[in-house]
Amino acid sequence: MAPPNLNQPVPYLPYFTPQHIVSPGTPFPPSSSSNSSNSNSHQQQQPPIPTLFTPLPIRSTTLRNRIAVAPMCQYSTASRGPSTGALTDYHIATLGHYALKGAALVFVEATAVQPHGRISPNCPGLWSDAQIPALRRVSDFVKSQGARSGVQLAHAGRKASTVAPWLVSREPGVKKMSVRATAEVDGWPGEVVGPMGGEEWTWDGKRSSDASGGFWAPRALTEDEIAQLVRDWASAAERAVWAGVDVIEIHAAHGYLLHQFLSPITNQRSDKYGGSFANRTRLLVEIITAIRAVIPATTPLFLRISTTEWMAETALGKQHGSWDVDSSIRLAKMLPGLGVDLLDCSSGGNHPQQRIQMYDSKDYQTRIAARIRAAVQKDGQQLLIGAVGLITEAEQARDIVEEGGAARLANGNGDGGGEIDKEAQAAVQMTEARDGNAPMADVILVARQFMREPEWVLRVAWKLGVDIAWPNQFLRVRFPKL
Structure with a gap:
C-alpha cells in the first residue's frame, strides 16, 4: 500500500495527473470537514444539500451532481488528411477544464456518423476507427477528473457543408447567418441530403445560385441510404463505447437530419418514412433500436429533441402541421420501452420562419420540459428529463430541479442579489422536489x-452555501465561506 503522503496518480492514464482527494463538484456531508484550508469556517450550521448537488445513478453510471455540459460546436478539427474529424488537444483543454471544475457529465459536440453528416468541414466525426484514439484521449482525461464523458452522435442533413461561423463575417459585402462550404474548402455541395430534395428545400429557402443564401440544396435520401444511416449510427455508437465514452446521446433537434424527418413541414415523403407520426418517427426509432442493440446494457442512452419547432402559428404549420409539444409528449412515452434513459429537451432550429412564443418568460424551454416529465410520469413510465437553454441564472436553475420549482417560478418568487445569486438559485430550483410537487427536470x-x-x-455551490470539493490544484484559491 502506498504511503498516505504520496501524490497518487490516476491509474489508467499513460501520463501523471494527480488523483483528486474528493471528486470536484461533490458535496461534503454537512457534518464533515472539507478540503478547504480554513477549517473554522465549517463549524457553522450548513444548509441541506440541494438535489442539484446529489448523485444521480443512470444504469451503471453515476453522475456526481446534476449539472452537465451540453454539446457545443467548436469547429476545431482537421477538414482534410489522416486526422479529418478527429478531436485534438484543444478538446482536452476545453472539455477537460469543465470536468476539472466540477461538471458531472461533459459532452463532446455534435459528432457526425458519416463524413457528409458534419455541419462544417471542421466538425468532429466518428465514422472511422481512426477517430477512436483521439476521442479516447478526451474521454480518459474527462474521467480522470471525476466526471463522466458523453458524445452526441449526429447528422446535419440539409444544414450540412457550411463553414465555421466566425468565417461568415469574412464574406465581403454580405451580411448573412451562414456561408456554404464549397469543395475548395473541403465541403460537399453535391452530397447534402435530407428527407426531401431539390432547390425548394434549402434551409433558408434560397436557391444554390443565390449568392445571399447560406445553405446548399439537399437531395432526397433513398430507402437504401436510410438503411445505411441506421447502420452507421450504430457503428458510431460502438466506436464511442470502444473509446471509453460513458454516455451516448442521439441528436434529433435543431433542424438537423433526424429533426427534419420528424417534422411534417420538412418531411413530405410518400414512403414508409413520411406522412403519419409513426412513419416520421420510424427512422429515429430504428436508430435507437440499432444503437441499443450494439452498446452494453449498462451504457446510458440520451436523446435530444426540439420539443417544439415553433411553427404552429405560421402558414406552413397551419398547412402541413408541425412538430410541437404534444408530438414530443407522444414520442417521450415511447422512449422508455426503446431503452432511452433521458430526454434532453431543447427547441427550434428547423425553419427560419419559426415564431418563438416564450410565455412571457425566459424559462420557456424549462416549462416545456416539466410538462413532458409530468405527462410521462402520469403514464406510469420512468424517463429522466434534461432541461437545456437559457439556464444562466441560479434562481432559475434551482427551480427547475426542486420540488415545487415550477410553482415558485410561476409565482415569481425567488432570491435576488446579483447575477451569480440568481444563477445559483435557478440551478437548484430546476431539480428540487418540494411541497409534494415534482421537480421540473432531473438534470x-x-x-x-x-x-x-x-x-x-x-461558483453556484458557493453562492448556495453548499460545501463541495474543489480540484486539488485549486484549493489555495477556493472561494471563502459566505
Whole structure:
C-alpha cells in the first residue's frame, strides 16, 4: 500500500495527473470537514444539500451532481488528411477544464456518423476507427477528473457543408447567418441530403445560385441510404463505447437530419418514412433500436429533441402541421420501452420562419420540459428529463430541479442579489422536489455559461452555501465561506 503522503496518480492514464482527494463538484456531508484550508469556517450550521448537488445513478453510471455540459460546436478539427474529424488537444483543454471544475457529465459536440453528416468541414466525426484514439484521449482525461464523458452522435442533413461561423463575417459585402462550404474548402455541395430534395428545400429557402443564401440544396435520401444511416449510427455508437465514452446521446433537434424527418413541414415523403407520426418517427426509432442493440446494457442512452419547432402559428404549420409539444409528449412515452434513459429537451432550429412564443418568460424551454416529465410520469413510465437553454441564472436553475420549482417560478418568487445569486438559485430550483410537487427536470444541461465561466459549478455551490470539493490544484484559491 502506498504511503498516505504520496501524490497518487490516476491509474489508467499513460501520463501523471494527480488523483483528486474528493471528486470536484461533490458535496461534503454537512457534518464533515472539507478540503478547504480554513477549517473554522465549517463549524457553522450548513444548509441541506440541494438535489442539484446529489448523485444521480443512470444504469451503471453515476453522475456526481446534476449539472452537465451540453454539446457545443467548436469547429476545431482537421477538414482534410489522416486526422479529418478527429478531436485534438484543444478538446482536452476545453472539455477537460469543465470536468476539472466540477461538471458531472461533459459532452463532446455534435459528432457526425458519416463524413457528409458534419455541419462544417471542421466538425468532429466518428465514422472511422481512426477517430477512436483521439476521442479516447478526451474521454480518459474527462474521467480522470471525476466526471463522466458523453458524445452526441449526429447528422446535419440539409444544414450540412457550411463553414465555421466566425468565417461568415469574412464574406465581403454580405451580411448573412451562414456561408456554404464549397469543395475548395473541403465541403460537399453535391452530397447534402435530407428527407426531401431539390432547390425548394434549402434551409433558408434560397436557391444554390443565390449568392445571399447560406445553405446548399439537399437531395432526397433513398430507402437504401436510410438503411445505411441506421447502420452507421450504430457503428458510431460502438466506436464511442470502444473509446471509453460513458454516455451516448442521439441528436434529433435543431433542424438537423433526424429533426427534419420528424417534422411534417420538412418531411413530405410518400414512403414508409413520411406522412403519419409513426412513419416520421420510424427512422429515429430504428436508430435507437440499432444503437441499443450494439452498446452494453449498462451504457446510458440520451436523446435530444426540439420539443417544439415553433411553427404552429405560421402558414406552413397551419398547412402541413408541425412538430410541437404534444408530438414530443407522444414520442417521450415511447422512449422508455426503446431503452432511452433521458430526454434532453431543447427547441427550434428547423425553419427560419419559426415564431418563438416564450410565455412571457425566459424559462420557456424549462416549462416545456416539466410538462413532458409530468405527462410521462402520469403514464406510469420512468424517463429522466434534461432541461437545456437559457439556464444562466441560479434562481432559475434551482427551480427547475426542486420540488415545487415550477410553482415558485410561476409565482415569481425567488432570491435576488446579483447575477451569480440568481444563477445559483435557478440551478437548484430546476431539480428540487418540494411541497409534494415534482421537480421540473432531473438534470440541467448548461452550454454557453460554461464557456464564460468554466468554474460555474463551483461558483453556484458557493453562492448556495453548499460545501463541495474543489480540484486539488485549486484549493489555495477556493472561494471563502459566505
